[in-house]
Amino acid sequence: MTTVLQMTTIHQAAVRQSDDACKVGKHAAGQRDIRPMLGNEAIARGVWEAGVKVATAYPGTPSTEILENIARYPAADLVAQWGTNEKVALDVAIGASFVGVRAFVCMKHVGLNVAYDSLMSVTYIGVNGALVLAVCDDPGIHSSQNEQDSRLLARIAMVPVLEPADAQEALDFTRIAFEISEQFDTPVMVRSTTRLSHTRSRVRVGQRITVEDKGFIESTAKNVMVPAHARLRHPLLLEREQKLTEYFNTSPLNQQDAGSSHYGIITAGISYSYVKEVVPEAQVLKLAVTWPLPSGLLREFCDRVERVLVVEELEPVIEDELRKMGIAVEGKSLFPRVGEFSPAVIQTGLVKAGLLTADTTEAAYEPSQLARPPVLCAGCPHTSSYMVLRSVNARVAGDIGCYTLASIEPLDAVDTCVAMGCSIANAVGMAKADNQTRPIVATIGDSTFLHAGIPPLIDAVYNKADITVMILDNHTVAMTGGQDYAGTGITLRGEKTERVNFRDLVTSIGVKWVRQVDSYNLAQMHKALQEAIRFKGVAVLISDRPCVIDPIRIRGAVYQITAATCSGCQSCMNLGCPSLVWTDEMIDGHHKVTIDTSTCMGCSLCAQVCPSDAIHLPGLQ
Amino acid sequence: MPAATEPAVVARTRSVPKNVLIVGVGGQGVIMVSKVLAVLCQEQGFEVKQSEVHGMAKRGGSVFSHVRFGEQVYSPVIPRGKVDVLVALEWAEGLRWLPYLNQRRGTFIADTQHIIPPFACRNRNRGAHSAYVCESVSEVMEQVPNSFALDAVGMATELGVPRAANTVLLGILSAALDFSAADWQSVISQLVPPKTVEANLQAFAQGRDWALHFDRESVKSACVGLLRNAAGNLDNVADLSRVEITEAWCKGCDICVKFCPERCLQLNARQVVEMVHAERCTGCRMCEWLCPDFAIAVHTPRLPYPATVRDNNELR
Structure with missing residues (x-):
């Protein structure tokens, strides 16, 4: 193993100016500007660097850490506040944009549904100060009630979507999203997914820029969405879509990896990392934007390769657009429309396409699996x-x-x-x-x-x-x-x-x-x-009753069970408390119960349900 | 396009990244272990990607953290079968992820402690055991050539710091990777609470020492006592206990209804107790013991149930 290595320059987006150090390591020059960051921390950094004045959100996994990290930057720089819900949060951000400062709001995918009413109108209005939304999807449903694809919602709202592939891009794309917002008079969405939000990797950070305070711009026709005004705004949206397409056609944010394969893969976001893991030699077009699609760039790429594969998690957004353009592509016939991707999913799809041979490694040793669903904590009220x-x-x-x-x-x-x-x-x-x-x-x-x-x-x-x-x-x-x-x-x-x-x-x-x-x-x-x-x-x-874990641990005196009086009736086991465990001792075919003293929070519920008074505080029996 | 103008970046020889998977139960400190490793790799100049789970899994569920480091790392998750070192803070969690280990060259490091979830104790019928069924240490050591199983919690408890079991495992991990002990110690000192630095360094040294003097056969023979856990026994479900209610003696006091742990009983329209969920009854006798009027008798089949699980294992 070598220690000091060269860092790829692939992720230098247009926004990075001071990019002199391309080595990392103990003695490298630029090291203090390179930090390990979660995708969410990087988005937060991008928000701060972009000179944002107002940032708000309602917590929701996997987006929560974004605003929490924004709040670590000085209050003198920007406002960071929890909203009552996602719609309120977006409305607050819209208000800030109206009066000419840069505003940011973030939410999980289902939070976007709550905020959607306002988004559908503000897309007509556009922005004064830049307005950027970060929306974190949850493919694989790690902690949600569905796995909707927010890119589809953005398309209906005609809001451009940037999709970073790693933490560095999360920062860079967030920063540039504010520029795009102001340049094209549109809200911009930065879309993350659970895996990107919760992966820590190195990020080269920049400095906060100062943004001019534009003040409120009087324009009833733009700022007041009544039928007469909205009718005039709708065609402007279509025009905006056209301009954005042209912009993204030549944007250096999209990235092409030259390769030796006869086929080409079009992908975006975290899926890019899986593709590169499995077929590093493939020709790849990594889109930074998934709406509106850079049709010129796509056509150019597709013309160059013999066969086009689209790798995107969840819905076939890119694939469908390519079909509409009359380009023959393969996507969801090879890669599933449900669940989270992984290198294995890409591998399987490419085998199915006949582009890779199946892995012939011997069957793995598969021991038994224990079901361990998450539970309410010990002491949970x-x-x-x-x-x-x-x-x-x-x-x-x-x-x-x-x-x-x-x-x-x-x-x-x-x-x-x-x-x-x-x-x-x-x-x-x-x-x-x-x-x-x-x-x-x-x-x-x-x-x-x-x-x-x-x-x-x-x-x-x-x-x-x-x-x-x-x-x-x-x-x-x-x-x-x-x-x-x-x-x-x-x-x-x-x-x-x-x-x-x-x-x-x-x-x-x-x-x-x-x-x-x-x-x-x-x-x-x-x-x-x-x-x-x-x-x-x-x-x-x-x-x-306050939560016993967050924001502070509330631990009372730990209870214990006198084995001699436990009748093994299992009343306490009905609580599902993780601190209650069966002992090896049995009474008439039933396990006696004991308390794990290292995790008991002393809530006393088990003592309250025990019919034989076997559960008590130490010394009180 | 940066890559198009710099083909060297893409064509460059790829060294294969090292993959370490750290697993355990929510609250055990999986993230702490992976953080130490990630910071260490970062300081050594590697590109590091560390991917973890938040949210639901925190609540006592299964928790994992992928750490990949090398010259260039793409995927934040480790493909199945490609884990170089699997560190398990809990035995069953280690087994859950074993299929991810590189079967020939991968190293398996596991604490033998068992954390039995409430979900595994659902079957309360007479003679039933927890569903914490898993392969024994010696069984796994037969199958996985490079496996290190130890009672890290016990080792840390002997040092007087039960919570430093993670650091004992870090000591063993250190023996499986190419970083110097001094580098590990410096990162551990940075990341643990200042008051516990001394204890953690001691735990680290203990774990590393144990791994460097690891004697497979003695561990295997020492673990003979840790047999496969008693199987979750469902074969006596049909063997129901019978509750006999003498209606004439029942005055409808509701005590048995309230106290039945399985909620099998109910007062009927005449305010007399009746059995409504006979299939749920586990024969715990709570109703029989608590009835002030001796109106309930529980008949349980006579079966040779042992007094302890260990006896039960011997019976098998």
């Missing part, structure tokens, strides 16, 4: 909520958050989960159908409730639905790692601010039965839930 829901045999409309994990055994207490904020209205529909004998309960986390749960709660009250709504208030956005939001009373930059009072909020909507109960008090939770269910109309039960 959601556990008791679903314990009591199970005990009243409720029909539970779930929502998006950690608590969706209560849908698997042993809690097995969530019946449905659709998208952010859907639970309450789903429950209204179930109640209105009037064919269910079980009590109908919607469960929704505190942050999800503020994100999209308020309009459906108003709907429930207004339409006199007979449902119970359980707000699982764990005082944080837990699923994405414990971010602050309007319910914590602390901003992204750590300042104190107004905190939403859930009781007052719910009461003002017209809910007549509201109660707040400590999630750790099982008996009270059970009693309150029974009362809420008996109440005719909308009842709101707030299950209240």
Whole structure:
């Protein structure tokens, strides 16, 4: 192994000016400007370098770290704030763009659906200060409810899409997206995927530029989208599309790798890295932009090779466009339309195409596989909520958050989960159908409730639905790692601010039965839930306890089990707590249980459910 | 187009990157281990790509981190069968990813500790065991030529720092890669909390020393005790316990209904308890013990269930 190596110059985009050091290593000159960065950190850096003034987002895996990293840059440089939801965040960014500063908003793919209404209008309006959206798709569904392809949404909105292939490009493309936005009077989308967002690789960073503050530009015809104005703007969009196509035809951001293959591969984003891994010798056209496509460049490339293959994750966006241009291509016939790509997927597709011979390595040793689904953490306050829901045999409309994990055994207490904020209205529909004998309960986390749960709660009250709504208030956005939001009373930059009072909020909507109960008090939770269910109309039960992991670990005294009194009844095992484990000792065919003292958070739930009082604090038996 | 004008970049000979896969259970510190390796490779001048999972997998699920380093690295994920070193912080997680290991030349480093998930303890019928079924250490050592299995948690606990088990594994990893011990120690010192530097360096030295003096046969014989875990036993599902309710004695107090761990019982319209989910009953006798009126009797088939899992293994 050699130590000091040459770095490829492939990723020098037009935006990099001071590019003297092309060596990395302990003694290389430019080392302090080269850092290992996650794709998301690099996007954040690009935002800061581009002279952005306002940045906002709602957390969502895999996009969360972008705004968190932006907030690490000085407050004097730019505003970084959590939005209540993605639409609010985009609207804030649009407002900043209106008054002439550069604005940025990021979200996960399904967040784009929430923000989409505004995007469809702002694309007509265009920008004053540059407006860039980073949207992170999740092929393979690592942590989402679907694997939609945001490029299709961008195409409908006629918003150009840049697709970086590694962290360096994530920075470079983000920076240049702001230039394109202002040059062509359009919002610009930078599309990432989970793998790019969460891969750390080296990035050469630049400096922040100063951008002129343009101020508000008076133009009712451009800024006020009423029918008469929109009719005039629509043809301009088509013109913009044409200009963008011409621009990208000659843009140095698109990259061609000369190779020895008779076939050519057209790809973009992270798929490029898989292609290069499998066939480094192939001729490759790596597109930096996947809408609008640089038709001239594509035609030129396709003319040069005997056979054209398109490698793109999810939907055949590039492939379909090439077909429309009358070019014979192969894409989804070789590479799947579902799931995340990997070198193996590319390999299989190329074998299928007859371009590679199948790997003949011997069969691998395949030991048994243990199912290990993610679980609610030890001490999770959601556990008791679903314990009591199970005990009243409720029909539970779930929502998006950690608590969706209560849908698997042993809690097995969530019946449905659709998208952010859907639970309450789903429950209204179930109640209105009037064919269910079980009590109908919607469960929704505190942050999800503020994100999209308020309009459906108003709907429930207004339409006199007979449902119970359980707000699982764990005082944080837990699923994405414990971010602050309007319910914590602390901003992204750590300042104190107004905190939403859930009781007052719910009461003002017209809910007549509201109660707040400590999630750790099982008996009270059970009693309150029974009362809420008996109440005719909308009842709101707030299950209240901070998350034990984020933003800080809350660890109480650790419990223990006296083996002599454990009857092996398995009541505690119903909690699904990862700290409760079977011992080797058995009683009448059942395992006795013990507590893993290194992970127990001391929530006391197991002690509350134990019928033989075998669980207690040390010294209290 | 940069590449078109500089064919040398593309045509240049490619050295094959080194692939290290680090796996474990959420919360064990997989990311920490991979971070040490990534920083070390970076300092040595390699291009490094490190790909990890966030979100769902954090919650006690299966966690992995790919680290690839070399002259030039394209894919952030390691292709199946191409892992040079697989480091497992938990035994079953190591086995899950073994098919990714280069079968001939790859090195397998694993902590033998078992973390049994709640999901594996779903079958509570009499005589059932956890579904944590996996191959024993000696079985795996037969199949994978370069395997290092040890009780890293035990080793770290002996040093007084159970949480430094990861660093013990780093010590073993250091013996499988070409970096000097001093370079490893310097990176570890940078990245662990200042108070724990001494303990971690000790754990590292211990692990490295163990690996350098690794004696296959003695480890194999020492691991004979770690037999294949008792199989998740589903063959007694039909062997149901029977709950006999004397209706006349039941006064509908609801105690058994509330306390039944499997929620098999219910009060009927006459406020008398009845069995509604006989298939769920595990014969735990909770209802029989708690009924103040002796209205419930549980009949469980007499079977030679052993008192401990170890006895059970001997029976097999």
